[in-house]
Amino acid sequence: MKRPRLWLWQVLILxxxxxxxxxxxxxxxxxxxxxxxxxxxxFFFGEPVKMLKVIWAWFSDGTIYKHLWVTLxxxxxxxxxGAVLGLAMGLWLGLSATASALLDPYIxxxxxxxxxxxxxxxxxxxxxGIWSKVALGVTLVFFIVFFNVYxxxxxxxxxxxxxxxxxxxxxxxxxxxxYLPSATSWVFSSLHTSVGMAFVGAVVGEYLGxxxxxxxxxxxxEGAFDINSVFAGILVLTAFALVLDYAVTHAExxxxxxxxxxxxxEQL
Amino acid sequence: xxxxVSFENITCTFAARNGGRPYTAVKDVTLSIxxxxxxxxxxxxxxxKSTLLNVAAGFLRPSSGTIRLFGEPxxxxxxxxxxxxxxEALMPWRSALGNVTAGLEFRGIEAAQARRRGEDWLARVGxxxxxxxxxxxxxxxxxxxxxxxxxxxxxxxxxxxxxxxxALDIQTRQLMxxxxxxxxxxxxxxxxxxxHDLEEAISLSDRVVVLSAGPQTHxxxxxxxxxARPRDVSxxxxxxxxxxxxxxxxxxxxxxVLKGYAQTRNRVAG
Numbered sequence: 001m002k003r004p005r006l007w008l009w010q011v012l013i014l015x016x017x018x019x020x021x022x023x024x025x026x027x028x029x030x031x032x033x034x035x036x037x038x039x040x041x042x043f044f045f046g047e048p049v050k051m052l053k054v055i056w057a058w059f060s061d062g063t064i065y066k067h068l069w070v071t072l073x074x075x076x077x078x079x080x081x082g083a084v085l086g087l088a089m090g091l092w093l094g095l096s097a098t099a100s101a102l103l104d105p106y107i108x109x110x111x112x113x114x115x116x117x118x119x120x121x122x123x124x125x126x127x128x129g130i131w132s133k134v135a136l137g138v139t140l141v142f143f144i145v146f147f148n149v150y151x152x153x154x155x156x157x158x159x160x161x162x163x164x165x166x167x168x169x170x171x172x173x174x175x176x177x178x179y180l181p182s183a184t185s186w187v188f189s190s191l192h193t194s195v196g197m198a199f200v201g202a203v204v205g206e207y208l209g210x211x212x213x214x215x216x217x218x219x220x221x222e223g224a225f226d227i228n229s230v231f232a233g234i235l236v237l238t239a240f241a242l243v244l245d246y247a248v249t250h251a252e253x254x255x256x257x258x259x260x261x262x263x264x265x266e267q268l
Numbered sequence: 269x270x271x272x273v274s275f276e277n278i279t280c281t282f283a284a285r286n287g288g289r290p291y292t293a294v295k296d297v298t299l300s301i302x303x304x305x306x307x308x309x310x311x312x313x314x315x316x317k318s319t320l321l322n323v324a325a326g327f328l329r330p331s332s333g334t335i336r337l338f339g340e341p342x343x344x345x346x347x348x349x350x351x352x353x354x355x356e357a358l359m360p361w362r363s364a365l366g367n368v369t370a371g372l373e374f375r376g377i378e379a380a381q382a383r384r385r386g387e388d389w390l391a392r393v394g395x396x397x398x399x400x401x402x403x404x405x406x407x408x409x410x411x412x413x414x415x416x417x418x419x420x421x422x423x424x425x426x427x428x429x430x431x432x433x434x435a436l437d438i439q440t441r442q443l444m445x446x447x448x449x450x451x452x453x454x455x456x457x458x459x460x461x462x463x464h465d466l467e468e469a470i471s472l473s474d475r476v477v478v479l480s481a482g483p484q485t486h487x488x489x490x491x492x493x494x495x496a497r498p499r500d501v502s503x504x505x506x507x508x509x510x511x512x513x514x515x516x517x518x519x520x521x522x523x524x525v526l527k528g529y530a531q532t533r534n535r536v537a538g
Contacts, residue, residue, distance in 0.1 A: 157355075157356075157357075159353050159355045159356065159357045160356075160357055160358070160359055160360075162325075162327060162351070162353070162357070163351065163353060163357035163358075163415075164359065164370070165345055166325060166345070166346075166349070166350065166351040166419075167370050167371035167374060167418065167419075167422065168347065168371050168374045168375055168422070169370075169374045170374070173374050177359070177370070177374075178359065181359070181361040182361075185361065257402070258360055258361045258362070258363075258402040258403075258404070259360070259404070260404040260405075
């Protein structure tokens with residue numbers, strides 16, 4: 001299918017889902033067949049029109065921007081800190097056989113642990129502000145980056161390594177000019193996953209206890225049984241995640257210019 | 269005057285993995301390469317040609333024997349040699365220019381000067397204007413040229429070349445061989461050129477050393493190549509002297525090549 005046609009159909013599917021949703025939940029529109037009360041469907045599943053009105057209200061009076069900003073801040077901080085720590089640890093363990101043999105079981109254990117359970121501890125340590133969410137995001141991002149870098153260091157081409165040695169690189173220069181660029185490329189190849197994880201950490205942290213952020217907005221609405229606002233929050237989060245993903249794709253394209261793209265021909 | 273590189277009774281034995289017998293790849297090799305001499309080393313596949321080169325580069329310490337550079341014993345990495353690999357060796361995250369100037373950068377040469385010299389070398393290998401391309405954007409032959417410039421910009425007195433052109437198609441290969449000869453004639457360095465292609469060896473070298481089949485490889489023939497220089501690698505192959513030399517060396521090699529082939533076959537079968 002051609003591009004514009006494809007987009008048209010994609011928009012139509014979205015519209016169809018919303019229309020069906022609206023028709024099925026509108027109180028009194030269709031005879032109730034699951035619940036005897038006609039308002040029940042709307043109570044559980046919300047009504048798209050009302051949900052969109054909530055979103056419109058959020059953006060028109062500007063209350064949502066503050067929360068989006070907080071969530072973005074947490075996501076970016078969690079990603080940056082987690083990536084730097086993961087890169088450093090990955091390089092260290094990748095290059096030192098002793099360190100990796102020593103720490104291997106602990107890394108495996110920490111990765112196996114469901115890290116969401118750490119959220120309460122981070123709340124106690126860092127309070128209800130952004131840092132407890134950042135900490136949760138960091139634990140999620142760290143392992144993705146760490147494993148990628150660790151693998152990346154192990155898989156540096158020995159020929160490139162030997163060649164660089166023959167060109168006169170010292171051990172430091174080898175780290176800076178071969179291991180680091182090679183490891184960084186692995187960080188970027190896991191960029192989508194790790195930014196996604198930073199985002200998950202931020203939102204889950206907010207949901208579990210905070211005073212701002214989109215996760216907090218959802219949690220508040222849920223407390224008031226305001227299902228339309230819950231769905232509105234989810235929709236805003238999804239759109240936000242899409243924007244984030246787009247930004248990552250853009251950054252990736254710029255930063256990994258030296259790597260052959262799938263569609264690009266290998267030679268001139 | 270001491271030789272540029274001299275192998276003195278070099279033996280390399282590798283400890284066997286999972287309990288087999290230790291493997292002696294190279295045994296008692298004595299070989300010297302004079303200053304400004306172009307020596308090719310040919311031999312059947314798997315005969316330890318690369319082992320010798322790795323010893324000369326300092327990647328591998330021989331089990332016994334000494335390697336000397338201009339009379340001094342080598343310890344650690346050979347800082348007076350450039351090495352050209354058979355496989356892709358460029359840093360993929362650096363542009364062609366960045367790759368060429370890498371060695372200067374490691375030596376602390378100022379960036380503007382390194383850049384100027386890098387561009388000069390790119391022009392000498394016929395790649396001016398390609399400096400900002402990344403290796404994946406260049407053809408195989410172009411990447412080899414970048415490797416050549418990357419090595420020669422440091423002006424090492426010794427060049428170690430491990431089948432550098434074997435992955436190229438025949439036309440590109442002959443072009444590269446001629447370019448190598450031009451660059452080498454302008455500034456004569458001592459070259460150890462490993463190849464399994466006898467024609468390539470004869471057309472490039474001052475001397476061809478034939479190795480026996482492995483294990484326990486050792487030189488078993490040493491042929492001076494008295495063909496006039498400058499040479500054109502595709503023309504020199506048609507000269508009667510060339511054909512006579514080829515005949516002689518091939519006769520000396522044939523038994524070893526067959527031996528090497530039989531061993532590889534047995535290894536696969538066994």
